[in-house]
Amino acid sequence: PPWARTGPEDDKVAGQYSHVRPLPRLLVLDGDARCRCGAEADLAAPLEEMDCTIYDHDGAFPARIQVRRCTECPRKSRMAAGPDLGGLGLFNLNNSTVLSHALLNKYDTQLSAGETPFNAFCSAVDREYEMYESELPFLHADRFRTAWFSFMAVQECRDGYTCNACGAVPEVVLVDGVTVGYPKRKKTGSLRPPTHICKASPVRRDIRPAK
Numbered sequence: 001p002p003w004a005r006t007g008p009e010d011d012k013v014a015g016q017y018s019h020v021r022p023l024p025r026l027l028v029l030d031g032d033a034r035c036r037c038g039a040e041a042d043l044a045a046p047l048e049e050m051d052c053t054i055y056d057h058d059g060a061f062p063a064r065i066q067v068r069r070c071t072e073c074p075r076k077s078r079m080a081a082g083p084d085l086g087g088l089g090l091f092n093l094n095n096s097t098v099l100s101h102a103l104l105n106k107y108d109t110q111l112s113a114g115e116t117p118f119n120a121f122c123s124a125v126d127r128e129y130e131m132y133e134s135e136l137p138f139l140h141a142d143r144f145r146t147a148w149f150s151f152m153a154v155q156e157c158r159d160g161y162t163c164n165a166c167g168a169v170p171e172v173v174l175v176d177g178v179t180v181g182y183p184k185r186k187k188t189g190s191l192r193p194p195t196h197i198c199k200a201s202p203v204r205r206d207i208r209p210a211k
Helices: 008-014 101-114 118-131 141-153
Strands: 047-055 060-069 090-092 097-100
Touching (some): 097 101, 097 141, 101 141
Antiparallel strands (some): 090 097
């Protein structure tokens, strides 16, 4: 989303933010169609239409989506290459479940501003769906969690971190996990953060990094 961008470099990577309304009831196959296995759509395969559900930030509704059967996957799997839909501001999860960027970015906003859990977010959206008389109910929290992580997996996330000695990708990174400050009444001259090292600190040489 625009608020999460830090400069022109992000605009070049992410492209222009799309918010198309009203959303179409027929999602047309485009030139970027791919199957979940990664194979591109075979233009020789017949064009088919299947039912899908579009979940927006204020309601969900049934729609149709154009696909081509994947020639790389086993026929029994019934896998198909579907449209990317990024130009419409939509994320195609699996050709049957489609979520708007507005909905996914809505969770990004609440997560960054208030650390909102998935269950709490889904409960709030479900109430909004009921208030706005949505044609269909909202996703289950487990389903939305899968969709959100799938959406995040295809994002181009970068940062400007660079170590003078190790470069941009250090082999080992130490992260301070303290997020809550100490109460003022407990502040004493001997209080130190858990990462503080002194002569009396224990040395454990049998610690190995996780595989």
